[in-house]
Amino acid sequence: RKEVEQDPGPFNVPEGxxxxxxxxxxxxxxxxxxWYRQDCRKEPKLLMSVYxxxxxxxxxxxxxxxxxxxxxxxxxxxxxxxxxxxxCVVKAGDSWGKLQFGAGTQVVVTP
Amino acid sequence: xxxxxxxPTHLIKTRGQQVxxxxxxxxxxxxxxxxxxxxxxxPQFIFQYYEEEERQRGNFPDRFSGHQFPNYSSELNVNAxxxxxxxxxxxxxxxxxxxxxxxxxxxxxxxxx
Numbered sequence: 001r002k003e004v005e006q007d008p009g010p011f012n013v014p015e016g017x018x019x020x021x022x023x024x025x026x027x028x029x030x031x032x033x034x035w036y037r038q039d040c041r042k043e044p045k046l047l048m049s050v051y052x053x054x055x056x057x058x059x060x061x062x063x064x065x066x067x068x069x070x071x072x073x074x075x076x077x078x079x080x081x082x083x084x085x086x087x088c089v090v091k092a093g094d095s096w097g098k099l100q101f102g103a104g105t106q107v108v109v110t111p
Numbered sequence: 112x113x114x115x116x117x118x119p120t121h122l123i124k125t126r127g128q129q130v131x132x133x134x135x136x137x138x139x140x141x142x143x144x145x146x147x148x149x150x151x152x153x154p155q156f157i158f159q160y161y162e163e164e165e166r167q168r169g170n171f172p173d174r175f176s177g178h179q180f181p182n183y184s185s186e187l188n189v190n191a192x193x194x195x196x197x198x199x200x201x202x203x204x205x206x207x208x209x210x211x212x213x214x215x216x217x218x219x220x221x222x223x224x
Contacts, residue, residue, distance in 0.1 A: 103152050
C-alpha cells in the first residue's frame with residue numbers, strides 16, 4: 001500500500017466551478033501536511049500547508065481529518081490557470097526534509 | 112536572490128554509465144534533499160544532506176550516492192545506470208532551523224537508453 005494515495009483524475013472542471021479532491025495517508029505518525037502544485041514536468045511549488053483546524057488561502061481551502069487520515073483541497077471559482085497536477089504531501093515528525101508525495105491529482109479547467 | 116539551481120537540465124546516458132547531477136541551494140539554505148520523479152508519479156525521496164553528511168535516506172540502492180560541499184551545494188551520483196533510472200531528478204533546499212518549507216529546483220531530466 002502506498003503511503004500517500006490520490007485519485008489521479010483528471011478532474012475536468014468548467015471555468016468558474018468548484019472542484020474538490022482528497023488524499024489519504026497511511027502513517028498515523030504524520031505531523032505535517034501540504035499541497036503542492038506542479039505544472040507539466042516543472043518543479044513542485046508549495047500551494048499551502050494544511051492545519052488541523054482547516055485553512056483557506058483565497059480560493060483554496062484545505063482540510064485535515066486525522067481520525068480518517070485524509071486531506072482535502074477545494075478550489076472555488078476555478079481559473080484556467082488552475083490547470084495543473086496537485087500533489088498531496090505528508091511528513092512524519094522525525095524526518096526533516098523527507099516528504100512523502102502522492103502521485104498527484106490532475107485538474108483541467110476548461111473555458 | 113537566486114533560487115535553487117540544478118545542472119544540467121537534460122542528460123542522455125546509456126545503460127551501465129555513471130552520472131553526476133549538481134544542485135546549488137537557495138541563498139541562505141543549508142540543507143539539500145534529492146528526489147526522483149518518474150513519469151506519472153510523485154517525487155520519491157532519495158536522501159538528504161545537512162552539514163556535509165547524509166542524514167536520511169529513502170528506499171534507493173547504494174548505486175545512488177551524494178555529497179554536500181562546504182558551500183552547501185550538493186551532487187547526486189548514480190552508478191551503473193539502468194533504464195529504470197530515467198526520471199526527473201529534483202533538488203530541494205531548506206533552512207534546517209527555519210521550519211519545513213522546501214524550495215525545489217527545476218530538475219534534471221535524465222534519459223537512460
